[in-house]
Amino acid sequence: MVAGGLTLAFIVFWLAGHPGFRDERVVMFFAITIMSGTLIYFIRLALRGEEFHLRSIPGLKAVEEAVGRSTEMGKPVLYVPGIMDMDQVETVAGVIILGHVAKMTARYETSLNVPVSRSIVMKAGREIVRESYTMEGRPDLFQDDMVHYLTDDQFAYAAGVNGIMVREKPAACLYMGKFYAESLILAETGNSIGAIQIAGTASQAQIPFFVTACDYTLIGEEFFAASAYLSQKPELLGGLKGQDILKAFVTAAILLSLFLRVFSDLGWIGWNVIDFLTVQ
Amino acid sequence: MLWKRQIPILIATVVGLLTLFGWFIDNPGIESFVNDDATQWFDILASFAIFLGALNLMKLQGRKVVKQQSGWQYSLFAIGGFIFAIVAGFIYKGNDAVAWGVHVTSKGTLFKWMFDYIFTPLSATMFALLAFFVASAAYRAFRVRNLEATLLLVSGIIIMVGRVPLGSSISSWFIMYLLVVVASIAANIILQDKIITFGVLLGGAVIVTVWGSLAGWPVDQPGIFYLPILQDWIYNNPNVAGARAIMIGIGLGIFATSIRYILGVEKSYIGE
Numbered sequence: 001m002v003a004g005g006l007t008l009a010f011i012v013f014w015l016a017g018h019p020g021f022r023d024e025r026v027v028m029f030f031a032i033t034i035m036s037g038t039l040i041y042f043i044r045l046a047l048r049g050e051e052f053h054l055r056s057i058p059g060l061k062a063v064e065e066a067v068g069r070s071t072e073m074g075k076p077v078l079y080v081p082g083i084m085d086m087d088q089v090e091t092v093a094g095v096i097i098l099g100h101v102a103k104m105t106a107r108y109e110t111s112l113n114v115p116v117s118r119s120i121v122m123k124a125g126r127e128i129v130r131e132s133y134t135m136e137g138r139p140d141l142f143q144d145d146m147v148h149y150l151t152d153d154q155f156a157y158a159a160g161v162n163g164i165m166v167r168e169k170p171a172a173c174l175y176m177g178k179f180y181a182e183s184l185i186l187a188e189t190g191n192s193i194g195a196i197q198i199a200g201t202a203s204q205a206q207i208p209f210f211v212t213a214c215d216y217t218l219i220g221e222e223f224f225a226a227s228a229y230l231s232q233k234p235e236l237l238g239g240l241k242g243q244d245i246l247k248a249f250v251t252a253a254i255l256l257s258l259f260l261r262v263f264s265d266l267g268w269i270g271w272n273v274i275d276f277l278t279v280q
Numbered sequence: 281m282l283w284k285r286q287i288p289i290l291i292a293t294v295v296g297l298l299t300l301f302g303w304f305i306d307n308p309g310i311e312s313f314v315n316d317d318a319t320q321w322f323d324i325l326a327s328f329a330i331f332l333g334a335l336n337l338m339k340l341q342g343r344k345v346v347k348q349q350s351g352w353q354y355s356l357f358a359i360g361g362f363i364f365a366i367v368a369g370f371i372y373k374g375n376d377a378v379a380w381g382v383h384v385t386s387k388g389t390l391f392k393w394m395f396d397y398i399f400t401p402l403s404a405t406m407f408a409l410l411a412f413f414v415a416s417a418a419y420r421a422f423r424v425r426n427l428e429a430t431l432l433l434v435s436g437i438i439i440m441v442g443r444v445p446l447g448s449s450i451s452s453w454f455i456m457y458l459l460v461v462v463a464s465i466a467a468n469i470i471l472q473d474k475i476i477t478f479g480v481l482l483g484g485a486v487i488v489t490v491w492g493s494l495a496g497w498p499v500d501q502p503g504i505f506y507l508p509i510l511q512d513w514i515y516n517n518p519n520v521a522g523a524r525a526i527m528i529g530i531g532l533g534i535f536a537t538s539i540r541y542i543l544g545v546e547k548s549y550i551g552e
């Protein structure tokens with residue numbers, strides 16, 4: 001009903017001359033609206049009790065295994081939430097996953113070390129870790145300094161984290177966030193100390209480095225699915241299902257565009273789909 | 281609860297929707313807010329927050345020194361470096377001819393000296409370590425363990441050799457002879473029959489030799505076996521296809537995650 005009302009309002013607005021609307025971006029507007037609508041539909045479906053099948057992601061299953069290994073060895077878990085600030089969606093995703101990891105460390109009474117490179121990430125990280133420890137009934141185990149600041153500088157941060165790795169020899173190193181050239185420096189040092197390593201990032205250029213040096217890597221969308229997967233909250237799982245449906249839409253759109261482009265090149269149709277789809 | 285949950289979610293929703301749909305609205309005020317003001321607000325907040333980080337760093341390092349915890353000597357360097365940077369940045373310029381503010385980038389000042397002769401070499405050292413880490417990571421990745429690792433090794437070799445001057449000197453006919461040898465080895469491993477292996481080797485060698493003699497042995501023909509062309513194809517086709525598939529997944533993931541934050545479905549970042 002809401003969707004119908006909004007569509008009607010948009011039609012009226014469009015027929016009234018759509019003042020202030022950028023005509024050249026209307027394709028993108030519809031794409032975003034349809035994608036948002038699909039996500040909202042599946043989230044609502046999940047909230048109504050619909051169950052969705054989730055494919056298993058080995059990297060996420062391994063998180064609990066890594067914390068368990070640290071517990072057995074009596075060594076800390078090192079969690080690196082990337083080197084960027086909270087204005088990056090990957091950092092926010094990394095901090096949310098930190099909350100789930102903190103619940104596990106609280107449950108297993110394992111020490112957690114989270115060096116960060118941005119002060120706001122430190123504050124957000126502390127809050128989320130504190131809450132996780134409280135929710136697990138172990139507020140006594142939480143210390144502010146679990147999440148501590150090192151430096152804003154990229155390579156100084158890498159040097160600091162490497163120092164922690166070499167001195168404390170954590171049994172598990174988790175890298176979840178936005179990374180640049182320091183990714184391989186961190187992951188190779190973690191590898192050299194024999195830690196079980198799990199990485200998750202949407203930084204495309206760093207994925208090969210993590211795949212090479214880590215035991216498990218959450219690639220792109222798997223990283224963003226981690227929060228839903230670990231929390232098993234229906235509204236988040238619904239969003240994941242919606243994401244999968246969107247992927248099918250995008251694949252279909254790519255194939256359709258391919259055929260339309262071929263038809264256009266062959267002169268069968270006088271309309272170029274690329275001009276239509278190109279963002280203005 | 282209202283201040284800690286509902287109001288932050290409301291702010292995230294309003295600013296998120298404004299940023300998302302502001303892109304479609306032809307209004308200089310909204311455009312300026314989305315492109316400049318919002319990011320400047322964040323920068324200002326982050327600048328204030330740096331004090332929290334600096335205090336936390338000093339607290340932890342100071343405690344290590346006072347309690348003489350393991351590795352406390354390193355903390356002395358951290359504290360010393362911090363104090364030195366504060367002095368060079370706010371107290372002592374080292375060159376009276378330069379005004380405060382520009383002294384951080386002007387020659388002859390203590391801050392610039394620290395930047396050029398301590399900070400930059402140390403950063404460069406860390407960055408240079410990457411070369412060794414890339415070598416060790418490549419060694420591990422290229423070890424032949426299974427089909428995927430073998431494909432990685434072969435495509436890695438083709439790209440590396442194809443991109444250096446030596447690669448353009450290697451004739452495509454030489455590569456074809458190599459392929460004949462590889463095919464005969466594969467035939468021997470799979471079929472374990474000496475006659476078939478010899479047949480593949482001899483037949484392949486004869487075909488390549490006859491073909492080469494008829495074509496006049498051009499170095500870069502057939503192009504599919506010429507390393508510079510082959511590496512270009514691998515780099516621009518299978519590689520780009522895979523990278524774009526990952527990019528689409530990342531894009532959808534970012535979009536879905538952002539929508540979850542904007543709609544307040546994902547609230548973990550402000551607490552459960």
